[in-house]
Amino acid sequence: MYAIEALSISKRFGAVQANRDVTLQVAKGTIHGLVGENGAGKSTLMNMLYGFHAPDHGTIKVDGKEVSFKGPVEAIRKGLGMVHQHFMLVDTFTVIENIVLGFESDRRMAPTLASARDKLLKIEETYGLAVDLDALVADLPVGTLQRVEILKALYRGAETLILDEPTGVLTPQETAALFEVIKTLRGEGKTVLLITHKLGEIMGITDNVSVMRAGTITKTFKTSLTNENELAEEMVGRTIIREVNKELTEAHRRILRVDNLYAEDDTGKTRLNGVSFDVHGGEILGIAGVSGNGQSELLEIITGMRAPSGGSVIYTDLKVAKKNRAADAEKLRGNGMGHVAEDRHRFGMVGPMTAAENTILGYQGRESFYQGIFLDPGKVRAHCQSLMDDFDVRPPTPDLPLKNFSGGNQQKLVMAREMAQEPDLLIVGQPTRGVDIGAIAFIHSRLVEMRNKGRAILMVSSELEEIMTLSDRIIVLCDGRITGTGRPEDLTETDIGLMMAGRYEKEAS
Amino acid sequence: MKKSILIAAALSLMTWGSGAALATSEPVLIYDLGGKFDKSFNEAAYSGAERYRIETGNTYKDFEPTNEAQMEQALKRFARKGAPLVLAIGIAYQTPLEKVAPEFPDVHFTAVDANINLPNVQSVSFREDEGSYLVGMIAAMKSESGSIGFIGGMDIPLIRKFGAGYTQGARSVNPDIKIMENFVGATPTAWNDPIRGGELARSQFARGVDVIYSAAGPTGLGVIQAAKEAQQYAIGVDSNQNHIAPGTVLTSMVKRVDVVVYESMLAASDGTWAPGNAVRGLAEDGVDYAVDEHNAALITDEMTARVEEAKRMIIAGEITLGE
């Protein structure tokens, strides 16, 4: 008996065949993994299962009965729940309003909210998903939004839960807790479809796993009969090397000093609570932590996008940011600070603009792009072309709007833009979020290459594996405080996980 | 088959090409921006033209411009087509006519409200202050609260003339009378905003006013409605509006645009049309106050007597109007 089945379905968007003859069968009461690179067609498949799009060909069955959803609401009524990778929340509503949106139990708002509140508090308790129901969604950090989405699906009584990259923003402990929840659900006969690129998670929790490549499902394994390497090769269709070549570098001069930094977010909530550290040339300083614990504010202050409420930032010898006074982002770039923003879509790129125009964002004043006082599109295009060649961005077409590129290629171009300026200090937030395996290895190797040249890198990542592999030193942030520092060789993932939860401190340096 | 399509296309091209040269022998009536069915000024012109059509059996053309530029365009266009008479309604035609009329010496133009001295233009304006003087008297005599109101459309000189006559007439009856004055707005929509007219009227009534005279085109309909609800009086304008709300509309200051249009069209058709610059007041029956079966009960004999006396004195020049 299958909880949900996609039988030979195909979907085309304009000239793009996003799904081709896909067959996926998820047995009832199992945890089924779906892996694949970005652009393999996973999201399209999920969106069809969830009723966002209708397939061009093929059928979808729920509990063995053929269905054709006219929209997500019908899918939800059939017991499907979905947690999207990009959150489907209304910014100006509170958490509870978002959750009941479209599923109000009463015409009037007050009784709806009251009954929802009781139910939600129970769910929160059961699954350990602490969320302030009355907080405004716009004020919440990414990590919490993820929890709101999970809460929403559970509230709507999902029988089959589709989770699209659910653990990207959770600590290992929280991930483990979530997996406990998922296992409990399975125990009660519910079905979970888990989309992830973390092969470790697939191996740890799923019963079956399907691999998707180039718009179709190439193979489905029983999880117990496969291994990570086999899955990775099936995903990319070739053998990949996942190693980083780190040379030993000598200690260099100090490039950045963050001194007793305090900050508040836009709602006035304290986000940084006296953070101090240095970054030197020739090292990668990794900042670990669950999203929403002050990393965003830290990066924004260092890169001149936000003013601290106390403390200072000293870049080389210049005090660039002090109390209530933000640094000048354009000037920092002029002085050799590159910035790969944590949230690529929000900050790092302008989707509707062409790739070429995006490659001068932040460097729009550079003389080399101008002919007299006029911006020279030829020069900009040539610049973009060389970045694309250097970073293997596909398709190598500078005139295409950047939003039409896949996530990995967007990130490569954004990374290329900052690295091309040969910065003395590169600030990188989430270097590989939403990036496929092939591109991850590439980006990692470019970062290390930069470090090997004696340049400084400050990296924020919620991928522990990434932090452990790349960093020379690690700082763990929790609730705006540094809750741990150390060298990766002296720390285990469990140590860091506990530091991230603020429950453990270990000075290992 | 193919050939016939080609011929049809060629024919239609030819008609396009000559589109501007089609001749007309009908008189042409051009309204101002307020449009044909404004229940007052332009509509009066329309009803004059209709009377001409029904009585003579002759036809006429009319046109409503949508912007300033079309005024000159319309004048030129109908003149070029050889219209025997072009009637332009409204003061806004003053400048366009001064420009266009000399270019077409063979075409006759009749301008209402404008004031032009050209050999092929007959311009007719009205002494609105005289008519307003009389309705001002009636308002003052009817008022029990000693406080009356005036609601103008846009604050332009023409409308101030209405207000000035009204004030003078009212004061001639009661020198201590209080007169509240409001203008609806600063854009041409002021002529077409009965809602706002009603609001202004209600606020005036709330402050003790019991008769309101509105010189604001269709906006005045809102004033009349508000007066009816408040069981107070309103005075209509331009056309005879007494029938709109019998018992509420005290009287109307009629401006006989219809007569001008009718007479001018008739004169053009029987060849007696003559240029000139006429101003029509009470003496020429150009303006008046209206009494009919709808308001006869509201106007007492004493009131009629006093108003008729004033009318006589104005015609005789014994009362002079003006600031």
Added chain:
Amino acid sequence: MSTRAPTDLPRLVDVGLIPALNLLTALVISGLVIWVLGEDPFEAMSLMVSGAFGYGEAISYTLYYTTNFIFTGLAVSFAYRCGLFNIGGEGQAVLGGIGILIAALLFKDLPGLLLIPLCIIFGAALGALWAAIPAWLLAKRGSHIVITTIMFNFIAAAFLSYLLVGPLRRAGAQSTESEDIVSAAQLMPLHDVFAFLGMAEGPANMAFVIALLLCLFYGVFMNRTKWGYELRVVGQNPAAARFGGISANRGIMIAMILSGAMAGLMGLNEVLGVQHRLVTNFTSGFGFVGIAVAFMGRHNPIGIILAALLFGALYQGGAEMAFEMPAITRDLVVMIQGLVILFAGALEHMYRPALNRIFANPKKIEAAR
């Protein structure tokens, strides 16, 4: 993988066929209404076309309207590219007209070569000022630009009325209009400039040429200057602007100032070109039509010219239709214009999915594999 459907239509379809289909739909529906009213729709449409382009003077009138729409269309686009919806073009045009008239009266003894540039500067400056205040309120106080600009339309209209009833009123005139400007300040009509081409007499004047030059300026500014680039980044993604060290407030101010200046210069056409005086309501809603022009022209300089020409033709051809056909009132002409806006602007994507299916090229998909 994004959930958006990519629209890889051939460019010619995108910029040519879709607008043509939209226009056709609007005309078919208008034709039906005309037919119901008892007039011959084909004759009406041919009157419309011949009325707009059929003879010299018609062309001149079409170009005259086109000129206004280019100015106001550019005004909307300048703001929109920065993510701002300036619906105050009407009021900014009023202020621009006042500025132009004041300059023309104030410096009336100067020769045209000095006087006209002064008028341009005054008109642009007052229009810009009228847009800069809402922009400043947005930048400093977060006031919503749609609300403030529309309110400023009313203030502008009241101010114009005040001036024309009071200080600027033509001596002795009953109507609300100003003194005539001196002939040195008048813009040369196109039929004089292009007399050698045998152009017929009409209202089109050098303001048309100025409008075309401003389109060029718009294109160069947006695509070839740092300010233009920054302004577009602010418009597309304000957060990315912050990331790139671009001041959103500066972008807002620049965009609105340029926007207001464009709207203000509409007065060149009306005051210096055609009316040779200032009259109430000379803006006649052209500022609002600019919104449709800008969106239909996809905020592209050539597109704006073409859209302005379309609306110019609708205005002039519509007037012609009303001249000739008794059953067609000006309200019907407005309805036809409204249908064009509806189908070309609001329902822009109506035909897109169907065309996507037709034009999706299977070979291209194979090549992409």
